[in-house]
Amino acid sequence: MLEAGPHGTKPRRIVSPHNIMLYGFLIVAALYWLLPLYVMVVTSLKGMPEIRLGNIFAPPVEVTFAPWAKAWDSACTGLYCEGLKVGFWNSIRILVPSVVISIVIASVNGYALSFWRFKGSEVFFTILIFGAFIPYQVLIYPLVIILRELGLFSTLGGVILVHTIFGMPILTLLFRNYFASVPVELFKAARVDGAGFWRIFFQIMLPMSLPIFVVAIILQVTGIWNDFLFGVIYAGTRNFPMTVQLNNIVNSTQGVKEYNVNMAATLLTGALPLIVYFISGKLFVRGIAAGAVKG
Amino acid sequence: MSSVVINELSLNFGNVEVLKSLNLDVAEGEFLVLLGPSGCGKSTLLNCIAGLLDVSAGQVIINGINVTWEEPKDRGIGMVFQSYALYPQMTVEKNLSFGLRVAGLPRKEIRDRVDRAAEILQIGALLKRKPGALSGGQRQRVAIGRALVRDVDVFLFDEPLSNLDAKLRTDLRVELKRLHQRLGNTMIYVTHDQIEALTLADRIAIMKDGLIQQLDTPLGIYNRPENRFVAGFIGSPGMNFMQGLLECSDDQWQFSTEGLTMSLQDYQFTREPVQGTPVEFGIRPEHILIGDNAASQPIQSVIDIELIEPMGADTVVWSKLGGSSFTLRVDSEAVLSKDQSLPVGFSAARASIFSSADGLRV
Ligand SMILES: Nc1ncnc2c1ncn2[C@@H]1O[C@H](COP(=O)(O)OP(=O)(O)OP(=O)(O)O)[C@@H](O)[C@H]1O
Ligand SMILES: [Mg+2]
Numbered sequence: 018m019l020e021a022g023p024h025g026t027k028p029r030r031i032v033s034p035h036n037i038m039l040y041g042f043l044i045v046a047a048l049y050w051l052l053p054l055y056v057m058v059v060t061s062l063k064g065m066p067e068i069r070l071g072n073i074f075a076p077p078v079e080v081t082f083a084p085w086a087k088a089w090d091s092a093c094t095g096l097y098c099e100g101l102k103v104g105f106w107n108s109i110r111i112l113v114p115s116v117v118i119s120i121v122i123a124s125v126n127g128y129a130l131s132f133w134r135f136k137g138s139e140v141f142f143t144i145l146i147f148g149a150f151i152p153y154q155v156l157i158y159p160l161v162i163i164l165r166e167l168g169l170f171s172t173l174g175g176v177i178l179v180h181t182i183f184g185m186p187i188l189t190l191l192f193r194n195y196f197a198s199v200p201v202e203l204f205k206a207a208r209v210d211g212a213g214f215w216r217i218f219f220q221i222m223l224p225m226s227l228p229i230f231v232v233a234i235i236l237q238v239t240g241i242w243n244d245f246l247f248g249v250i251y252a253g254t255r256n257f258p259m260t261v262q263l264n265n266i267v268n269s270t271q272g273v274k275e276y277n278v279n280m281a282a283t284l285l286t287g288a289l290p291l292i293v294y295f296i297s298g299k300l301f302v303r304g305i306a307a308g309a310v311k312g
Numbered sequence: 313m314s315s316v317v318i319n320e321l322s323l324n325f326g327n328v329e330v331l332k333s334l335n336l337d338v339a340e341g342e343f344l345v346l347l348g349p350s351g352c353g354k355s356t357l358l359n360c361i362a363g364l365l366d367v368s369a370g371q372v373i374i375n376g377i378n379v380t381w382e383e384p385k386d387r388g389i390g391m392v393f394q395s396y397a398l399y400p401q402m403t404v405e406k407n408l409s410f411g412l413r414v415a416g417l418p419r420k421e422i423r424d425r426v427d428r429a430a431e432i433l434q435i436g437a438l439l440k441r442k443p444g445a446l447s448g449g450q451r452q453r454v455a456i457g458r459a460l461v462r463d464v465d466v467f468l469f470d471e472p473l474s475n476l477d478a479k480l481r482t483d484l485r486v487e488l489k490r491l492h493q494r495l496g497n498t499m500i501y502v503t504h505d506q507i508e509a510l511t512l513a514d515r516i517a518i519m520k521d522g523l524i525q526q527l528d529t530p531l532g533i534y535n536r537p538e539n540r541f542v543a544g545f546i547g548s549p550g551m552n553f554m555q556g557l558l559e560c561s562d563d564q565w566q567f568s569t570e571g572l573t574m575s576l577q578d579y580q581f582t583r584e585p586v587q588g589t590p591v592e593f594g595i596r597p598e599h600i601l602i603g604d605n606a607a608s609q610p611i612q613s614v615i616d617i618e619l620i621e622p623m624g625a626d627t628v629v630w631s632k633l634g635g636s637s638f639t640l641r642v643d644s645e646a647v648l649s650k651d652q653s654l655p656v657g658f659s660a661a662r663a664s665i666f667s668s669a670d671g672l673r674v
Contacts, residue, residue, distance in 0.1 A: 202397035205364050210411030210458070211385030220410075224401035 061085065061280035068276050084277035088285055092278055094257075094265040101282055104262030108242060108289075110173060111258055115180035116237040119188055120230065122181070127192025128218050132204045142193065149186035157250060164251060171253030179247050184240070188233055195229040196222065231300045239290040259286050313376070315340040315498035316361060316466055321370035323356055323522075330356045331522045333370065338500060343492050345509040346502045348519035349545070354502040357519075358468050361500065362391050375465055385411075387466075390459025394471040396451040398443035404454050405439040411462050429457040432491070449480045456491070469501040473508065485511060506546060510534070518542050536664070540671035543594050543664050549641070551594040554634040555668065558589045567593045567665070569634040574611045578661035582673045590668040597628065599662040600640040602654055609657030617652050629654070 030036075056073050061084050063077040090100040097103070130142050160179060161170060169175035199222070207217045248258040257265075263286045267279045316338040323331040330353045338344045346354045359365040361372055363384040371380045372387075379387045398407050408429060412422045430436040433453045443451055452472055459467055472488075473481045489512055492499055503509055509516050510530045518525045518533065518541075526538045537543035543551050556569030558576075565576040565585055574593070601609055615638060619630035627644045630637065631654075640656060648654070665674045 200395055200397065202393040202395050203399065205359070205362075205384075206391065206393060206397040206455075206458070207399070207410075208364060209362060209384045209389065209391045210462075211383075211414040212410070216414065221399055221401075 057280045057284055061277050061284060063277055065273075065275065065277065084275070085281040085285070087275075088266070088278045088282035092266045092282060093269060093271070094262045095269070101259060101262055101266070101285055104257060104259035105285075107252070107256050107262075108258040108260075111176055111180070111248070111252065111256070112238065112241050115177045115184070115241050116234060118177070119181040119184040119237060120233050123185055123188030123233070124192045124226075124230070125218065126185075126189045127194075128196050128222055129214075130189070130193045131196035131199070132201070132217075133214065142189075145186050145189055147186075149190065153183060157246075161250065170251065171256075173252070173256050176247055176252040176256065176258075179251050180241050180244070183247075184237055188237070191233055191236075192226075192229065195226060199225070228300065231297055235293055235297055238293055242289055313340050314338065314373075315342065315375060316500065317371075317373040318357075318361070319371040319373070321357070321360060321372065322368045323353075323360055323365060324368045329522060331360070334522065334524060336517065336524060336527070338498055340498055341496045343489075343499045343501065343512055343514045345513035345516045346500065346519055347504065347506065347509040347516055347545075350504065352519045353522040354504075354519055355470050356522075358391070358470050358500065358502055361387075361466075362389055362468055363387050385414075388464050389466045389468055390462050390464040391468040392452075392455045392459055392470065392472045394474055396443070396448075396455045396475075398451055398454055398458075400443055403440055403442055404435065404446070407443065407454055408439075408457050408461050411458065425461045425463070429460040432460065432494070433457050448476050449484060452476065452484065456488075460495075465497060467497055467499045469499065471502055471504070474503070474505065481505075481508075488512065506548060510546075518545060520545075535662075536673070538673050540592060540594075540666040543666065547596055549597050549628055549639045551596050551664070552600075552633070552636065552638050552640075554593045554636050556591065556593060556634070558585050558587065558591050558665075558674070560585075560587050567591065567660075569593070572613065572634045574660065576660045576665075578610060578659050579663060579665065580661070585674060589674070591674055592666045592668055594664045594666065595658055595662065597639045597641040598626075600656050600658045602640070602642055602646065602656055606655050606657030610659050612655065612657040614653050614655050617648060617650055617654055620648055620650060 059076055060068060060073065062080050062082070064079060064081050064083070067078060088100060089102050089105075091098055092100045094101075094104070126145075130138055164170040164175045164178070167175075169178060203221065204217060207221050212220065242258075243260065244258065245260045245264070248256075248261045252258060252261075263282050266282050314337050316336070318334060318336040320333045320335060321331055322329065322333050334357065336357075346357065348354055356365065360367050361374075363372075363379065363382060363386075367380065371378055373379065374387055374389065384391075398404075399410065402410065405426060408426045409422050412425060417425075426439075427436075430439060433456060435450065435453050435457060438446060438450060438454070443454065446454065452475075455472070469488075473484055476484065485508055492512075501508075501512060513530050515527060515529055516533050517527045520541055526533060526542045528536075528538075533542060533546055537546065540553075544553070554567075554569045554572075556567050556572075559566045559568050559573075565579070565581075567574045567576055606612060613633060615631040615633055617629055617631055621628040621630070622644060625644060626641050627646065627648070629640050629642060629648065631640070632638055633656075642648070666672060667674050
């Protein structure tokens with residue numbers, strides 16, 4: 018028999034001051050971020066006459082995809098009028114090798130630094146981490162000289178090398194901390210079983226570190242895709258990434274400003290990181306959290 | 313023949329000396345337990361034997377081969393860890409066979425060995441599961457199985473049972489003992505559980521501060537501890553100690569402490585006693601008799617009961633004697649009450665006496 022009074026699950030009030038505050042804030046924040054996006058999408062779907070009416074919040078009366086097509090295919094970036102597609106493929110060609118190379122090296126680094134301590138490995142790690150705090154503007158000019166000496170200045174290889182180098186400290190830190198949370202006895206057991214450096218890495222550590230690889234891939238993909246500075250400086254005109262070409266389209270001084278084309282071009286450039294976030298948001302959070310709990 | 317020999321082994325972590333020129337000789341087929349307080353270097357010693365730590369000085373010899381510089385896999389050892397250390401992404405079967413696959417054994421041989429280990433440890437039904445889907449006891453079985461399949465001569469266990477609950481620990485302890493009898497391998501087993509040590513071991517090595525204090529059979533350690541540390545460490549509740557002096561009157565050695573003199577007629581001296589040496593007299597709580605039995609003992613006294621702790625099988629009584637705290641272990645049938653005076657008796661034959669100066673047995 019139950020006595021009178023409270024029993025079972027405590028009822029929750031949906032409309033409480035706490036919830037009003039919380040959801041009020043979330044809604045305002047969401048509007049703040051979504052409004053510009055809305056304006057961009059709407060504008061990119063309008064024709065120029067409609068834009069000249071000046072009502073930026075109004076939905077398009079006549080939906081047209083012409084600005085998107087122009088932005089992709091024939092907008093003028095400086096001297097050439099081939100649209101963003103050139104920049105898109107350049108960005109891909111920079112992105113894929115940079116992401117793969119930097120993550121491969123950093124994961125092996127992090128693994129070696131956690132498990133195969135060698136004399137001076139702590140010092141090596143400290144120096145590497147220190148690298149993360151050097152303002153990279155300081156390194157731009159020395160790197161120009163180094164790349165020129167190597168014959169890599171203004172080449173695809175050059176900009177890939179730069180991205181790999183600058184990604185190294187933070188990625189190594191990420192991987193080292195992840196592997197540091199793996200019980201060392203697991204590593205010892207594998208060594209007793211006769212596995213060596215690479216076998217332990219590939220057969221034991223890799224299968225259990227998928228989340229941290231996802232985190233690293235997201236960090237690198239968005240970081241490198243959004244990069245402008247290194248692309249301008251090191252890639253050379255023929256290899257300009259998408260961000261640089263976007264800038265050239267938007268800031269071109271000839272003729273009328275085609276707002277709809279500019280908006281479409283911007284959305285196209287931002288599409289990849291957006292897609293990455295949407296697909297992997299959950300994995301990302303899980304991966305970040307995985308570093309904090311003991312395996 | 314000796315299975316594992318350790319010669320003057322030292323190991324430093326930076327400036328910290330963890331093992332100090334340690335010597336140990338383990339016979340073939342022996343079950344040796346390393347017992348000692350936390351941080352005394354038990355795991356470190358085991359890791360040195362396994363080759364997981366580079367020694368600073370000294371040698372490790374396994375089956376007559378000097379393996380000091382060998383890789384862990386080439387030493388003929390298998391190791392079981394406290395945290396199981398199973399590979400989380402592999403099934404039990406893959407966990408068991410990993411070492412064999414690394415060694416490149418033929419498929420058939422691998423299957424046979426895995427099946428045999430699974431049969432011995434009764435984990436056949438679990439082969440397709442991942443470690444995450446096993447209970448603690450099952451995981452530890454798999455971990456033992458991983459050492460078993462490798463057909464090694466020496467098993468190293470680092471506190472394999474201490475993550476398990478009391479009941480399971482007892483069960484697995486018995487199973488381990490059976491396993492040892494069945495396989496006849498040399499086993500070196502680290503624990504800080506005295507019961508495990510006393511029940512499993514052929515010989516126990518008591519360690520402290522990176523040195524072996526005493527290496528002896530369980531009974532030897534229990535009955536004739538070589539120094540004050542070993543005497544105090546083994547036994548629960550611990551041995552009773554009284555500070556006092558060795559004295560000789562009428563050719564009879566006596567131990568005297570405040571207001572109390574005890575005859576040492578039955579005590580077997582290890583060293584020649586010296587008149588007036590300050591010593592500690594130790595007697596185990598379970599060697600003190602009460603009631604009618606007390607009257608027949610050479611040393612007798614009366615104590616006031618301060619506290620009674622019933623433990624089920626027996627009862628522990630707390631009191632004072634000769635200025636020090638004094639516990640005794642009596643049958644739980646005995647009718648006792650607090651503040652009661654209780655005549656007690658014991659014999660110096662079961663006592664241990666240690667020099668206060670160096671802590672060694674007198
Ligand atoms: N990697 C290391 N670096 C520095 N000191 C260490 C390291 N590993 C262990 N030690 C020290 O060596 C000593 C012995 O450690 P060890 O792990 O062998 O103790 P233990 O006897 O196994 O203790 P427990 O019963 O708690 O497992 C400890 O004082 C510990 O602090
Ligand atoms: Mg230990």
